[in-house]
Amino acid sequence: MTVMIRGGTVVNADRAFRADVLCEGDKIVAVGENLELPANATVIDAGGQYVMPGGIDTHTHMQLPFMGTVTADDFFTGTAAGLAGGTTTIMDFVIPNPQQSLLEAYHTWRGWAEKAAGDYTFHVAVTWWDESVHRDMGTLVQQHGVNSFKHFMAYKNAIMANDETLVKSFRRALELGAIPTVHAENGELVFQLQRELVAKGITGPQAHPLSRPPEVEAEAANRAITIAGVLGTPVYIVHVSCAEALEAITRARAHGQRVYGEALAGHLVIDDSVYRSEDLEYARAHVMSPPFRSHHHQEALWHGLQGGNLQTTATDHCTFCAEQKAAGKDDFTKIPNGCGGVEERMAVVWDAGVNTGRLTPSEFVRVTSTNAAQIFNMYPRKGLIAAGADADIVVWDPQASRTISAKTQFSKGGFNVFEGRTVRGVPTHTVAAGKVVFDKGQLRAEQGAGRHIDRPAFATVTR
Structure with missing residues:
Protein backbone atom coordinates (compact mmCIF):
# COMPACT_ATOMS: atom_id res chain seq x y z
CA MET A 1 0.00 0.00 0.00
CA THR A 2 1.23 3.51 -0.82
CA VAL A 3 0.03 6.44 1.30
CA MET A 4 0.79 10.12 0.71
CA ILE A 5 0.07 12.63 3.47
CA ARG A 6 0.00 16.04 1.84
CA GLY A 7 0.20 19.60 3.04
CA GLY A 8 0.59 19.13 6.77
CA THR A 9 3.10 20.33 9.34
CA VAL A 10 5.39 17.49 10.43
CA VAL A 11 6.07 17.63 14.15
CA ASN A 12 9.02 15.70 15.54
CA ALA A 13 10.52 15.95 19.01
CA ASP A 14 13.18 18.39 17.78
CA ARG A 15 11.33 20.61 15.27
CA ALA A 16 8.22 21.25 13.21
CA PHE A 17 8.23 21.90 9.44
CA ARG A 18 5.92 21.83 6.44
CA ALA A 19 6.31 18.65 4.41
CA ASP A 20 4.58 15.83 2.60
CA VAL A 21 5.11 12.30 3.92
CA LEU A 22 5.24 9.31 1.56
CA CYS A 23 4.79 5.78 2.87
CA GLU A 24 5.34 2.58 0.91
CA GLY A 25 4.64 -0.75 2.54
CA ASP A 26 5.25 -0.39 6.26
CA LYS A 27 7.94 2.31 6.02
CA ILE A 28 8.18 6.04 5.50
CA VAL A 29 10.23 6.48 2.32
CA ALA A 30 10.31 10.25 1.84
CA VAL A 31 9.62 13.44 3.79
CA GLY A 32 9.79 16.75 1.91
CA GLU A 33 7.92 19.53 0.22
CA ASN A 34 6.01 18.93 -3.01
CA LEU A 35 6.78 15.22 -3.26
CA GLU A 36 5.76 13.54 -6.49
CA LEU A 37 2.50 11.63 -6.11
CA PRO A 38 2.89 7.96 -7.11
CA ALA A 39 0.18 6.28 -9.13
CA ASN A 40 -2.55 4.54 -7.08
CA ALA A 41 -1.47 6.22 -3.84
CA THR A 42 -4.02 6.81 -1.10
CA VAL A 43 -3.92 10.54 -0.40
CA ILE A 44 -4.59 12.09 3.02
CA ASP A 45 -5.10 15.86 2.95
CA ALA A 46 -3.37 17.16 6.07
CA GLY A 47 -3.83 20.86 5.32
CA GLY A 48 -4.07 22.81 8.56
CA GLN A 49 -3.12 19.73 10.57
CA TYR A 50 -0.09 18.28 12.30
CA VAL A 51 1.58 15.06 11.16
CA MET A 52 3.17 13.32 14.12
CA PRO A 53 4.73 9.97 15.06
CA PHE A 376 13.26 1.45 25.41
CA ASN A 377 15.52 1.26 22.33
CA MET A 378 12.94 1.43 19.54
CA TYR A 379 14.22 4.71 18.08
CA PRO A 380 14.46 5.72 15.22
CA ARG A 381 12.20 2.91 14.04
CA LYS A 382 9.49 4.37 16.26
CA GLY A 383 8.92 7.89 17.53
CA LEU A 384 10.04 9.77 14.42
CA ILE A 385 8.72 11.01 11.10
CA ALA A 386 11.67 10.40 8.78
CA ALA A 387 12.63 8.20 5.85
CA GLY A 388 13.33 4.68 7.09
CA ALA A 389 11.10 4.89 10.17
CA ASP A 390 7.99 2.75 10.56
CA ALA A 391 4.96 4.26 8.86
CA ASP A 392 3.19 4.81 12.18
CA ILE A 393 1.66 8.25 11.88
CA VAL A 394 -1.16 10.28 13.37
CA VAL A 395 -2.67 13.22 11.50
CA TRP A 396 -3.86 15.66 14.14
CA ASP A 397 -6.42 18.42 13.84
CA PRO A 398 -5.64 20.95 16.61
CA GLN A 399 -8.98 22.74 16.17
CA ALA A 400 -11.35 19.78 16.07
CA SER A 401 -12.99 18.76 19.33
CA ARG A 402 -14.97 15.88 20.76
CA THR A 403 -16.61 15.00 24.03
CA ILE A 404 -15.32 11.77 25.53
CA SER A 405 -17.95 9.20 26.47
CA ALA A 406 -18.22 5.50 27.14
CA LYS A 407 -21.14 5.49 24.71
CA THR A 408 -18.88 6.35 21.76
CA GLN A 409 -15.56 4.75 22.79
CA PHE A 410 -14.13 1.72 21.02
CA SER A 411 -12.60 0.35 24.22
CA LYS A 412 -14.55 -2.23 26.22
CA GLY A 413 -15.54 -2.04 29.87
CA GLY A 414 -18.57 0.24 29.70
CA PHE A 415 -16.99 3.10 31.67
CA ASN A 416 -14.67 6.00 30.87
CA VAL A 417 -12.78 7.89 33.57
CA PHE A 418 -12.68 10.94 31.25
CA GLU A 419 -16.47 10.83 30.76
CA GLY A 420 -17.91 14.18 29.66
CA ARG A 421 -14.54 15.85 29.13
CA THR A 422 -14.46 17.91 25.93
CA VAL A 423 -11.03 17.93 24.32
CA ARG A 424 -9.79 20.20 21.53
CA GLY A 425 -7.20 18.48 19.33
CA VAL A 426 -7.98 15.00 18.02
CA PRO A 427 -6.70 12.56 15.39
CA THR A 428 -8.41 12.59 12.02
CA HIS A 429 -6.31 9.75 10.61
CA THR A 430 -4.06 7.06 12.01
CA VAL A 431 -1.62 5.15 9.81
CA ALA A 432 -0.14 1.96 11.30
CA ALA A 433 2.52 -0.04 9.46
CA GLY A 434 1.63 1.90 6.32
CA LYS A 435 -2.12 1.21 6.41
CA VAL A 436 -4.87 3.74 7.10
CA VAL A 437 -6.53 2.23 10.17
CA PHE A 438 -8.54 5.22 11.36
CA ASP A 439 -10.18 7.69 8.99
CA LYS A 440 -12.33 10.54 10.35
CA GLY A 441 -14.10 8.43 12.93
CA GLN A 442 -14.12 5.18 10.97
CA LEU A 443 -12.01 2.48 12.57
CA ARG A 444 -10.48 -0.04 10.17
CA ALA A 445 -8.52 -2.13 12.61
CA GLU A 446 -7.63 -5.63 11.45
CA GLN A 447 -7.28 -8.49 13.91
CA GLY A 448 -3.75 -9.88 13.79
CA ALA A 449 -2.25 -6.96 11.84
CA GLY A 450 -0.10 -5.90 14.78
CA ARG A 451 3.55 -6.95 15.00
CA HIS A 452 5.73 -7.84 17.93
CA ILE A 453 8.51 -5.26 18.19
CA ASP A 454 11.87 -6.65 19.27
CA ARG A 455 13.87 -4.24 21.40
CA PRO A 456 17.62 -4.87 21.37
CA ALA A 457 19.67 -4.80 24.53
CA PHE A 458 21.54 -1.63 25.35
CA ALA A 459 25.32 -1.61 25.15
CA THR A 460 26.82 -2.78 28.41
CA VAL A 461 29.82 -1.10 29.96
CA THR A 462 32.44 -2.98 31.94
CA ARG A 463 33.49 -0.98 34.96
Whole structure:
Protein backbone atom coordinates (compact mmCIF):
# COMPACT_ATOMS: atom_id res chain seq x y z
CA MET A 1 0.00 0.00 0.00
CA THR A 2 1.23 3.51 -0.82
CA VAL A 3 0.03 6.44 1.30
CA MET A 4 0.79 10.12 0.71
CA ILE A 5 0.07 12.63 3.47
CA ARG A 6 0.00 16.04 1.84
CA GLY A 7 0.20 19.60 3.04
CA GLY A 8 0.59 19.13 6.77
CA THR A 9 3.10 20.33 9.34
CA VAL A 10 5.39 17.49 10.43
CA VAL A 11 6.07 17.63 14.15
CA ASN A 12 9.02 15.70 15.54
CA ALA A 13 10.52 15.95 19.01
CA ASP A 14 13.18 18.39 17.78
CA ARG A 15 11.33 20.61 15.27
CA ALA A 16 8.22 21.25 13.21
CA PHE A 17 8.23 21.90 9.44
CA ARG A 18 5.92 21.83 6.44
CA ALA A 19 6.31 18.65 4.41
CA ASP A 20 4.58 15.83 2.60
CA VAL A 21 5.11 12.30 3.92
CA LEU A 22 5.24 9.31 1.56
CA CYS A 23 4.79 5.78 2.87
CA GLU A 24 5.34 2.58 0.91
CA GLY A 25 4.64 -0.75 2.54
CA ASP A 26 5.25 -0.39 6.26
CA LYS A 27 7.94 2.31 6.02
CA ILE A 28 8.18 6.04 5.50
CA VAL A 29 10.23 6.48 2.32
CA ALA A 30 10.31 10.25 1.84
CA VAL A 31 9.62 13.44 3.79
CA GLY A 32 9.79 16.75 1.91
CA GLU A 33 7.92 19.53 0.22
CA ASN A 34 6.01 18.93 -3.01
CA LEU A 35 6.78 15.22 -3.26
CA GLU A 36 5.76 13.54 -6.49
CA LEU A 37 2.50 11.63 -6.11
CA PRO A 38 2.89 7.96 -7.11
CA ALA A 39 0.18 6.28 -9.13
CA ASN A 40 -2.55 4.54 -7.08
CA ALA A 41 -1.47 6.22 -3.84
CA THR A 42 -4.02 6.81 -1.10
CA VAL A 43 -3.92 10.54 -0.40
CA ILE A 44 -4.59 12.09 3.02
CA ASP A 45 -5.10 15.86 2.95
CA ALA A 46 -3.37 17.16 6.07
CA GLY A 47 -3.83 20.86 5.32
CA GLY A 48 -4.07 22.81 8.56
CA GLN A 49 -3.12 19.73 10.57
CA TYR A 50 -0.09 18.28 12.30
CA VAL A 51 1.58 15.06 11.16
CA MET A 52 3.17 13.32 14.12
CA PRO A 53 4.73 9.97 15.06
CA GLY A 54 2.16 7.44 16.25
CA GLY A 55 1.80 7.36 20.00
CA ILE A 56 3.58 4.81 22.18
CA ASP A 57 1.72 3.85 25.35
CA THR A 58 4.42 2.53 27.66
CA HIS A 59 2.00 0.91 30.10
CA THR A 60 -1.01 -1.24 29.23
CA HIS A 61 -2.60 -4.45 30.51
CA MET A 62 -4.63 -6.20 27.83
CA GLN A 63 -6.31 -9.53 28.63
CA LEU A 64 -4.72 -9.46 32.08
CA PRO A 65 -5.76 -12.13 34.61
CA PHE A 66 -5.91 -10.09 37.83
CA MET A 67 -7.65 -10.31 41.21
CA GLY A 68 -9.76 -13.28 40.16
CA THR A 69 -10.96 -11.93 36.83
CA VAL A 70 -9.67 -10.88 33.38
CA THR A 71 -9.64 -7.38 31.91
CA ALA A 72 -12.45 -6.50 29.50
CA ASP A 73 -10.13 -5.44 26.67
CA ASP A 74 -8.12 -8.16 24.94
CA PHE A 75 -5.21 -7.47 22.62
CA PHE A 76 -7.48 -6.85 19.63
CA THR A 77 -10.03 -4.53 21.22
CA GLY A 78 -7.40 -2.71 23.26
CA THR A 79 -4.99 -2.06 20.41
CA ALA A 80 -7.87 -1.14 18.09
CA ALA A 81 -9.03 1.46 20.61
CA GLY A 82 -5.48 2.75 20.76
CA LEU A 83 -5.39 3.18 16.99
CA ALA A 84 -8.58 5.25 17.15
CA GLY A 85 -6.80 7.60 19.54
CA GLY A 86 -3.53 7.84 17.63
CA THR A 87 -1.56 5.25 19.61
CA THR A 88 0.11 2.78 17.25
CA THR A 89 2.33 0.85 19.68
CA ILE A 90 1.62 -0.47 23.16
CA MET A 91 4.05 -1.79 25.75
CA ASP A 92 2.22 -4.47 27.71
CA PHE A 93 3.31 -6.62 30.65
CA VAL A 94 4.00 -10.31 31.01
CA ILE A 95 3.27 -11.08 34.67
CA PRO A 96 4.30 -14.59 35.73
CA ASN A 97 2.72 -16.14 38.78
CA PRO A 98 5.10 -16.73 41.69
CA GLN A 99 7.23 -19.78 40.86
CA GLN A 100 6.12 -19.70 37.20
CA SER A 101 8.80 -19.74 34.52
CA LEU A 102 9.32 -16.32 32.93
CA LEU A 103 9.62 -17.95 29.52
CA GLU A 104 6.42 -19.93 29.97
CA ALA A 105 4.51 -16.79 30.90
CA TYR A 106 6.10 -14.85 28.04
CA HIS A 107 4.98 -17.40 25.45
CA THR A 108 1.46 -17.35 26.91
CA TRP A 109 1.25 -13.56 26.47
CA ARG A 110 2.75 -13.75 22.99
CA GLY A 111 -0.02 -16.16 22.05
CA TRP A 112 -2.72 -13.85 23.40
CA ALA A 113 -1.21 -10.92 21.51
CA GLU A 114 -1.35 -12.56 18.09
CA LYS A 115 -4.79 -10.96 17.60
CA ALA A 116 -3.46 -7.42 18.14
CA ALA A 117 -4.44 -4.77 15.59
CA GLY A 118 -1.47 -2.52 16.40
CA ASP A 119 2.18 -3.11 17.21
CA TYR A 120 3.08 -4.37 20.68
CA THR A 121 6.07 -5.21 22.81
CA PHE A 122 6.50 -6.49 26.36
CA HIS A 123 8.02 -5.69 29.70
CA VAL A 124 8.42 -8.96 31.65
CA ALA A 125 7.76 -8.90 35.38
CA VAL A 126 10.10 -10.54 37.86
CA THR A 127 7.80 -11.75 40.64
CA TRP A 128 10.14 -14.21 42.34
CA TRP A 129 13.77 -15.31 42.21
CA ASP A 130 15.94 -18.36 41.71
CA GLU A 131 18.56 -19.39 39.17
CA SER A 132 15.92 -20.19 36.55
CA VAL A 133 14.77 -16.56 36.63
CA HIS A 134 18.38 -15.44 36.18
CA ARG A 135 18.66 -17.75 33.16
CA ASP A 136 15.29 -16.82 31.67
CA MET A 137 16.11 -13.12 31.81
CA GLY A 138 19.14 -13.81 29.63
CA THR A 139 17.11 -15.82 27.15
CA LEU A 140 14.44 -13.11 26.93
CA VAL A 141 16.98 -10.39 26.22
CA GLN A 142 19.18 -12.35 23.86
CA GLN A 143 16.56 -14.29 21.91
CA HIS A 144 13.19 -12.57 22.29
CA GLY A 145 13.80 -8.83 22.03
CA VAL A 146 12.93 -7.97 25.65
CA ASN A 147 15.03 -5.22 27.24
CA SER A 148 12.93 -4.21 30.26
CA PHE A 149 11.84 -6.05 33.40
CA LYS A 150 9.02 -4.97 35.72
CA HIS A 151 9.09 -5.14 39.51
CA PHE A 152 5.99 -4.75 41.69
CA MET A 153 6.87 -3.36 45.09
CA ALA A 154 3.15 -3.64 45.96
CA TYR A 155 0.59 -6.49 46.13
CA LYS A 156 1.84 -8.43 49.14
CA ASN A 157 1.09 -12.18 49.11
CA ALA A 158 0.76 -12.09 45.34
CA ILE A 159 3.36 -10.63 42.96
CA MET A 160 5.33 -8.31 45.25
CA ALA A 161 9.11 -8.42 44.79
CA ASN A 162 11.11 -8.13 48.02
CA ASP A 163 14.41 -6.27 48.29
CA GLU A 164 16.47 -9.39 47.62
CA THR A 165 14.62 -9.94 44.35
CA LEU A 166 15.04 -6.28 43.41
CA VAL A 167 18.79 -6.35 44.01
CA LYS A 168 19.38 -9.59 42.14
CA SER A 169 17.11 -8.67 39.23
CA PHE A 170 18.50 -5.13 38.89
CA ARG A 171 22.05 -6.52 38.83
CA ARG A 172 21.11 -9.10 36.20
CA ALA A 173 19.39 -6.46 34.07
CA LEU A 174 22.57 -4.37 34.17
CA GLU A 175 24.63 -7.36 33.01
CA LEU A 176 22.26 -7.93 30.10
CA GLY A 177 21.85 -4.33 28.94
CA ALA A 178 18.21 -4.19 30.06
CA ILE A 179 16.39 -1.61 32.17
CA PRO A 180 14.43 -2.39 35.35
CA THR A 181 11.01 -0.76 35.72
CA VAL A 182 9.28 -0.40 39.06
CA HIS A 183 5.75 -0.07 40.45
CA ALA A 184 6.70 1.96 43.49
CA GLU A 185 4.41 1.42 46.47
CA ASN A 186 5.45 -0.06 49.81
CA GLY A 187 3.43 -3.26 49.76
CA GLU A 188 3.77 -3.96 53.49
CA LEU A 189 2.48 -0.51 54.43
CA VAL A 190 -0.43 -0.83 52.00
CA PHE A 191 -1.33 -4.24 53.43
CA GLN A 192 -1.28 -3.00 57.02
CA LEU A 193 -3.25 0.16 56.23
CA GLN A 194 -5.86 -1.88 54.37
CA ARG A 195 -6.30 -4.19 57.36
CA GLU A 196 -6.67 -1.23 59.74
CA LEU A 197 -9.29 0.48 57.56
CA VAL A 198 -11.36 -2.69 57.19
CA ALA A 199 -11.16 -3.30 60.95
CA LYS A 200 -12.58 0.19 61.50
CA GLY A 201 -15.47 -0.59 59.15
CA ILE A 202 -14.23 1.73 56.40
CA THR A 203 -14.79 -0.68 53.52
CA GLY A 204 -16.02 1.48 50.63
CA PRO A 205 -13.96 2.87 47.74
CA GLN A 206 -13.21 6.05 49.73
CA ALA A 207 -10.77 3.87 51.71
CA HIS A 208 -8.68 3.06 48.66
CA PRO A 209 -6.62 6.30 48.59
CA LEU A 210 -6.38 6.24 52.38
CA SER A 211 -4.60 2.89 52.15
CA ARG A 212 -2.13 4.21 49.57
CA PRO A 213 -1.10 7.72 50.65
CA PRO A 214 1.69 9.57 48.80
CA GLU A 215 4.23 8.60 51.46
CA VAL A 216 3.76 4.92 50.56
CA GLU A 217 4.71 5.65 46.96
CA ALA A 218 7.55 7.99 47.90
CA GLU A 219 9.21 5.46 50.19
CA ALA A 220 9.22 2.79 47.51
CA ALA A 221 10.45 5.17 44.82
CA ASN A 222 13.31 6.30 47.05
CA ARG A 223 14.17 2.68 47.88
CA ALA A 224 14.19 1.55 44.24
CA ILE A 225 16.25 4.55 43.18
CA THR A 226 18.73 3.92 46.00
CA ILE A 227 19.14 0.27 45.05
CA ALA A 228 19.64 1.23 41.41
CA GLY A 229 22.15 3.90 42.39
CA VAL A 230 24.26 1.52 44.46
CA LEU A 231 24.29 -1.05 41.63
CA GLY A 232 24.84 1.51 38.87
CA THR A 233 21.79 0.50 36.84
CA PRO A 234 19.26 2.85 35.26
CA VAL A 235 15.70 2.57 36.55
CA TYR A 236 12.28 3.57 35.21
CA ILE A 237 9.49 4.41 37.67
CA VAL A 238 6.05 3.66 36.25
CA HIS A 239 2.86 5.68 36.94
CA VAL A 240 4.40 8.37 39.14
CA SER A 241 1.38 9.94 40.84
CA CYS A 242 2.61 12.21 43.61
CA ALA A 243 4.92 15.14 44.22
CA GLU A 244 7.01 13.21 46.73
CA ALA A 245 7.89 10.41 44.27
CA LEU A 246 8.70 13.01 41.63
CA GLU A 247 10.98 14.76 44.12
CA ALA A 248 12.91 11.51 44.57
CA ILE A 249 13.34 11.19 40.80
CA THR A 250 14.31 14.85 40.41
CA ARG A 251 16.86 14.66 43.20
CA ALA A 252 18.49 11.54 41.76
CA ARG A 253 18.64 12.99 38.25
CA ALA A 254 20.22 16.16 39.61
CA HIS A 255 23.02 13.96 40.96
CA GLY A 256 23.56 12.32 37.59
CA GLN A 257 21.62 9.11 38.16
CA ARG A 258 19.76 7.62 35.18
CA VAL A 259 16.22 7.61 36.51
CA TYR A 260 13.18 7.92 34.27
CA GLY A 261 9.58 8.61 35.23
CA GLU A 262 6.20 7.95 33.64
CA ALA A 263 2.98 9.93 34.18
CA LEU A 264 -0.49 8.60 33.45
CA ALA A 265 -2.98 10.73 31.55
CA GLY A 266 -5.53 10.06 34.29
CA HIS A 267 -3.23 11.23 37.06
CA LEU A 268 -2.69 14.48 35.16
CA VAL A 269 -6.35 15.52 35.05
CA ILE A 270 -8.47 13.48 37.51
CA ASP A 271 -8.45 14.20 41.25
CA ASP A 272 -9.22 12.12 44.32
CA SER A 273 -12.74 13.51 44.79
CA VAL A 274 -13.94 10.64 42.58
CA TYR A 275 -13.56 8.24 45.52
CA ARG A 276 -15.92 10.30 47.68
CA SER A 277 -18.82 10.15 45.22
CA GLU A 278 -22.14 8.97 46.62
CA ASP A 279 -22.43 6.85 43.47
CA LEU A 280 -20.46 3.83 44.68
CA GLU A 281 -20.36 2.22 41.24
CA TYR A 282 -18.75 5.41 39.90
CA ALA A 283 -16.27 5.50 42.78
CA ARG A 284 -15.32 1.83 42.34
CA ALA A 285 -14.74 2.42 38.62
CA HIS A 286 -11.90 4.81 39.51
CA VAL A 287 -10.04 2.38 41.78
CA MET A 288 -6.51 1.94 40.46
CA SER A 289 -3.08 1.94 42.02
CA PRO A 290 -1.57 4.35 42.74
CA PRO A 291 -4.88 6.17 43.24
CA PHE A 292 -5.87 9.52 41.80
CA ARG A 293 -4.46 12.36 43.89
CA SER A 294 -5.27 15.97 44.79
CA HIS A 295 -4.75 18.96 42.47
CA HIS A 296 -1.43 19.69 44.17
CA HIS A 297 0.00 16.45 42.85
CA GLN A 298 -1.42 17.00 39.37
CA GLU A 299 0.40 20.31 39.10
CA ALA A 300 3.61 18.66 40.28
CA LEU A 301 3.33 16.01 37.54
CA TRP A 302 2.87 18.69 34.88
CA HIS A 303 5.95 20.44 36.19
CA GLY A 304 7.80 17.13 35.95
CA LEU A 305 6.86 16.77 32.29
CA GLN A 306 7.71 20.39 31.55
CA GLY A 307 11.06 20.19 33.31
CA GLY A 308 12.08 16.86 31.81
CA ASN A 309 12.14 14.85 35.03
CA LEU A 310 9.15 12.85 33.81
CA GLN A 311 9.74 11.62 30.27
CA THR A 312 6.72 9.61 29.17
CA THR A 313 2.94 9.53 29.36
CA ALA A 314 0.97 6.29 29.54
CA THR A 315 -2.39 4.96 30.70
CA ASP A 316 -2.01 1.74 32.71
CA HIS A 317 -4.98 0.71 30.54
CA CYS A 318 -6.64 -2.08 32.53
CA THR A 319 -10.40 -2.14 31.98
CA PHE A 320 -13.00 -3.87 34.14
CA CYS A 321 -16.78 -3.66 33.77
CA ALA A 322 -19.11 -2.64 36.60
CA GLU A 323 -19.95 -6.26 37.43
CA GLN A 324 -16.26 -7.05 37.85
CA LYS A 325 -15.66 -4.00 40.03
CA ALA A 326 -18.67 -5.01 42.15
CA ALA A 327 -16.61 -7.90 43.53
CA GLY A 328 -15.41 -5.34 46.06
CA LYS A 329 -18.77 -3.79 46.97
CA ASP A 330 -18.38 -4.91 50.59
CA ASP A 331 -14.57 -4.71 50.78
CA PHE A 332 -12.54 -2.15 48.83
CA THR A 333 -9.47 -4.41 48.86
CA LYS A 334 -11.30 -6.79 46.51
CA ILE A 335 -12.13 -4.19 43.84
CA PRO A 336 -10.10 -5.10 40.72
CA ASN A 337 -7.58 -2.31 40.28
CA GLY A 338 -7.57 -0.60 36.89
CA CYS A 339 -8.96 2.05 34.57
CA GLY A 340 -8.92 2.63 30.81
CA GLY A 341 -7.39 5.39 28.69
CA VAL A 342 -5.44 3.99 25.72
CA GLU A 343 -7.96 5.60 23.36
CA GLU A 344 -7.99 8.99 25.10
CA ARG A 345 -4.40 9.56 26.25
CA MET A 346 -3.18 11.55 23.26
CA ALA A 347 -6.17 13.91 23.16
CA VAL A 348 -6.22 14.42 26.94
CA VAL A 349 -2.50 15.24 27.09
CA TRP A 350 -2.80 17.57 24.09
CA ASP A 351 -5.82 19.39 25.48
CA ALA A 352 -4.51 19.74 29.02
CA GLY A 353 -0.90 20.22 27.93
CA VAL A 354 -0.59 21.99 24.58
CA ASN A 355 -3.83 23.99 24.74
CA THR A 356 -2.88 25.40 28.13
CA GLY A 357 0.67 26.33 27.08
CA ARG A 358 2.27 23.74 29.34
CA LEU A 359 3.73 21.84 26.38
CA THR A 360 4.72 22.78 22.85
CA PRO A 361 3.68 20.46 20.01
CA SER A 362 7.24 19.09 19.84
CA GLU A 363 7.26 18.49 23.59
CA PHE A 364 3.94 16.69 23.19
CA VAL A 365 5.55 14.37 20.63
CA ARG A 366 8.44 13.85 23.01
CA VAL A 367 6.26 12.73 25.96
CA THR A 368 3.76 10.69 23.94
CA SER A 369 6.14 8.88 21.58
CA THR A 370 9.79 9.80 21.07
CA ASN A 371 11.08 9.55 24.63
CA ALA A 372 9.49 6.12 25.00
CA ALA A 373 11.10 4.95 21.77
CA GLN A 374 14.50 6.18 22.94
CA ILE A 375 14.32 4.94 26.53
CA PHE A 376 13.26 1.45 25.41
CA ASN A 377 15.52 1.26 22.33
CA MET A 378 12.94 1.43 19.54
CA TYR A 379 14.22 4.71 18.08
CA PRO A 380 14.46 5.72 15.22
CA ARG A 381 12.20 2.91 14.04
CA LYS A 382 9.49 4.37 16.26
CA GLY A 383 8.92 7.89 17.53
CA LEU A 384 10.04 9.77 14.42
CA ILE A 385 8.72 11.01 11.10
CA ALA A 386 11.67 10.40 8.78
CA ALA A 387 12.63 8.20 5.85
CA GLY A 388 13.33 4.68 7.09
CA ALA A 389 11.10 4.89 10.17
CA ASP A 390 7.99 2.75 10.56
CA ALA A 391 4.96 4.26 8.86
CA ASP A 392 3.19 4.81 12.18
CA ILE A 393 1.66 8.25 11.88
CA VAL A 394 -1.16 10.28 13.37
CA VAL A 395 -2.67 13.22 11.50
CA TRP A 396 -3.86 15.66 14.14
CA ASP A 397 -6.42 18.42 13.84
CA PRO A 398 -5.64 20.95 16.61
CA GLN A 399 -8.98 22.74 16.17
CA ALA A 400 -11.35 19.78 16.07
CA SER A 401 -12.99 18.76 19.33
CA ARG A 402 -14.97 15.88 20.76
CA THR A 403 -16.61 15.00 24.03
CA ILE A 404 -15.32 11.77 25.53
CA SER A 405 -17.95 9.20 26.47
CA ALA A 406 -18.22 5.50 27.14
CA LYS A 407 -21.14 5.49 24.71
CA THR A 408 -18.88 6.35 21.76
CA GLN A 409 -15.56 4.75 22.79
CA PHE A 410 -14.13 1.72 21.02
CA SER A 411 -12.60 0.35 24.22
CA LYS A 412 -14.55 -2.23 26.22
CA GLY A 413 -15.54 -2.04 29.87
CA GLY A 414 -18.57 0.24 29.70
CA PHE A 415 -16.99 3.10 31.67
CA ASN A 416 -14.67 6.00 30.87
CA VAL A 417 -12.78 7.89 33.57
CA PHE A 418 -12.68 10.94 31.25
CA GLU A 419 -16.47 10.83 30.76
CA GLY A 420 -17.91 14.18 29.66
CA ARG A 421 -14.54 15.85 29.13
CA THR A 422 -14.46 17.91 25.93
CA VAL A 423 -11.03 17.93 24.32
CA ARG A 424 -9.79 20.20 21.53
CA GLY A 425 -7.20 18.48 19.33
CA VAL A 426 -7.98 15.00 18.02
CA PRO A 427 -6.70 12.56 15.39
CA THR A 428 -8.41 12.59 12.02
CA HIS A 429 -6.31 9.75 10.61
CA THR A 430 -4.06 7.06 12.01
CA VAL A 431 -1.62 5.15 9.81
CA ALA A 432 -0.14 1.96 11.30
CA ALA A 433 2.52 -0.04 9.46
CA GLY A 434 1.63 1.90 6.32
CA LYS A 435 -2.12 1.21 6.41
CA VAL A 436 -4.87 3.74 7.10
CA VAL A 437 -6.53 2.23 10.17
CA PHE A 438 -8.54 5.22 11.36
CA ASP A 439 -10.18 7.69 8.99
CA LYS A 440 -12.33 10.54 10.35
CA GLY A 441 -14.10 8.43 12.93
CA GLN A 442 -14.12 5.18 10.97
CA LEU A 443 -12.01 2.48 12.57
CA ARG A 444 -10.48 -0.04 10.17
CA ALA A 445 -8.52 -2.13 12.61
CA GLU A 446 -7.63 -5.63 11.45
CA GLN A 447 -7.28 -8.49 13.91
CA GLY A 448 -3.75 -9.88 13.79
CA ALA A 449 -2.25 -6.96 11.84
CA GLY A 450 -0.10 -5.90 14.78
CA ARG A 451 3.55 -6.95 15.00
CA HIS A 452 5.73 -7.84 17.93
CA ILE A 453 8.51 -5.26 18.19
CA ASP A 454 11.87 -6.65 19.27
CA ARG A 455 13.87 -4.24 21.40
CA PRO A 456 17.62 -4.87 21.37
CA ALA A 457 19.67 -4.80 24.53
CA PHE A 458 21.54 -1.63 25.35
CA ALA A 459 25.32 -1.61 25.15
CA THR A 460 26.82 -2.78 28.41
CA VAL A 461 29.82 -1.10 29.96
CA THR A 462 32.44 -2.98 31.94
CA ARG A 463 33.49 -0.98 34.96
